[in-house]
Amino acid sequence: MRRYIARRVAAFVATLFFVSALVFVVVRVLPGDPALVIIGPEGSPEAAARLREALGLNRPILVQYTEWLSRALRGDLGVSLQYDVPVGRLILSRLPVTLPLTLMAAVLIAGTALPLGLYAARRHRRAGDYLAMVVSQIGIAIPGFWAGLLLILLFSVHLGWVQSGGFAGWSNGLWPGVRSLLLPAIALGFFQMAVLVRATRSSVLDVLREDYVRTARAKGVSELSVIAKHTLRNALIPIVTVAGLQLGQLMAGAIILESVFALPGLGRLALGAITARDLPVVQGVTLFVASTIVLINFAVDLLYVVLDPRIRYE
């Protein structure tokens, strides 16, 4: 296990190194110059050229990357061109929005998809199954941003229950914060929930057909025990795999929904930074998201061992 963890840590570092180099090159090779975006079409090209020089963008990419890397290794991700704030601080300031948002979406996904998928599998080819499949089909068909707008229309404009957007902050208490993230979390999680319902249903269906389930039932084991002990645990490996991937996708989904709900989160920071060619921020956020996804995958792999003692990482 120790060797396995050491190997994974090495792979983690290599992935981050690769991702950082790739993003560094891509954002600089793509057309679009930070100096031009800052100066805009109403400024003079000469002013843009001077700014480019001052930002150090005229130097060879390798020199820029080496300098960035050496500072990043010391924990300094640079300063945002747009906000004039250290990138690390900027990312940290956005986490109180994006982390609870993705966490709430994840809880909603797990809390609805697992029971619904299980229910559909047990009612296989009966009305309940078809209903669950229709719901999940709708979830897959509706894009998150549109679901978000529909939720705003219903709950903010017509019913007036929650704010149409913006983030109340945690300093005012837990509930105002949760309330401002509720609709975005539902909109964010709806699509992934629909996918997970299907994954859960098919995985549970596979296990329900296994001989050991039939044996358990033949022995007279209660249905609850058959489902909880014999079926669900065995069905969880593919479900956890899908759910792990989904956690990463939630980060990507947050980019759109944070814009729709005007939330000051990491996704919107990334989007704004790409539009404004705020290279240090693009670089920092990408690195952060990549690390998070690699860590989630790692956690999922470790979870396999917990779920299925037959799995060994040696």
Place this chain on the structure above:
Amino acid sequence: MRHLGKLLLVALALIPLASPAAARAQNLVVQVATEPPGLDLTATPASATAGVVFYNVQEALVKVNRHGKIVPWLAERWNTSDNKNYTFFLKRGVRFHNGRELKAADVKFVIDRAMNPETKHPAPANYAAISDIIVKDDYTITFALKTTTANFLLNMARQGSVIYPREAVDTLKSEPIGTGPYKLGEWVRGDRIVLVKNPDYHVKGLPRLDRVTYRFIPDPNAALAALKAGDVDAAMFGLGPEHIPELQKDSRFQVIVGETTNDVIMSMNNSKKPFSDVRVRRAVTYGINKPEVVKGAMFGLGRVIGTNVDPLNPYFVDMSGAMPYDPAKAKKLLAEAGYPNGFEAVLKVAPQYYYTVRTGEVLADQLSKVGVKIKIEQIEWGQWLSRVWKDADYDLTIIGHAEAWDIANYANPKYYFRYDSGEFQKLFQESEITVDDKARRELYVKMQKKLVEDAPVVWLYIHPRLAVTKKGLQGFWKDLPAPAFDLSEVAWVK
């Protein structure tokens, strides 16, 4: 399943009603679409920055008022005997937000800094005519110009000429200090900017609001929802023309539709075939039905124009009918130019500006009828700036030119239009040094006629000011002759 439904209903019922979002009388919450890329007016010409800072936090010696007139502001008056030496007399007792009084030395520092290329001011050319700045005393300052410069006062009224205290120069980007009616309260990156009343403002009785919160809501539909839900009091730049008819019928809101200096044009690359041929450019102009463009792309909102000078400019001449829609003439001109069957061209647009895509779609349809087959290519704004604006790597493109008095662009052969007319350049240079109003007006009329004749671009329409506020708010500017969003006179009335 039934239980699940019940649980959901109970859960929904438990959500307490949100407090009604009625704004307190002295506070204003404003929606803006774009977060400013920094708050330093001397570092970025971004309209998002000007929308917050210009006139509200920082001001200049003179001001373009709501009627488009240049009026004394931080300078209570000025005089010039020879149009080459301007002396400004500063208003006494004007205090910066840090409490210190504004002195002539601050003005000298600010303009010296703007002229210095090292400081990366975005428009140093606006100060190129200044040869010397002489501080006569704490309240008197003279600018000596190398030559007569007709736009000198206008340049001193621009957003890049705002006066700030010397000691605050390093924090302009995140904590701008000025003399404006509001002070910066806080900037929560990604979420909001809060301005608070400056109790020592130099104009008595202003501002009338205590607190202004700018909320960044980029999605137009979300902005509309926020307005309807009562979460914002006013939507300033975020709503599209499609929202206007519905809001005009809603008794809760007042809709402001006004003029701006933002002329939306389709540029043709004058250095590239076939657009290097004036007959082709004229043919394209004749092939476009501008009123239909405004109807199709802008829900009928926006004024058709025929040349570059906008209606808020004192030298505006209505040339919208100069080259009216005439497809037969367009085809004839194309045949004369050697394109009897038309040609194909690529139209590059940046969807960040919604109107460019919509306008492009209408234009592509119209021009196909005279044989010009247009392929629309959507590119991201950063790419547009690099490929189109900087490198002129394009056939056709659409964008709104928001800056007032931007006819200078046509006198610059390196500008992305690549329009190079010696005659026009001569007229422009003359207009720059002609101070007499009548003579200058004549030059502007000549310039506009020359532009119509050469058709370097197609002037389509003025992008209207579309703002929607709750009823009970007063004091907003109807037209926007300056790139500012002046809130000093805005107030809730009973």
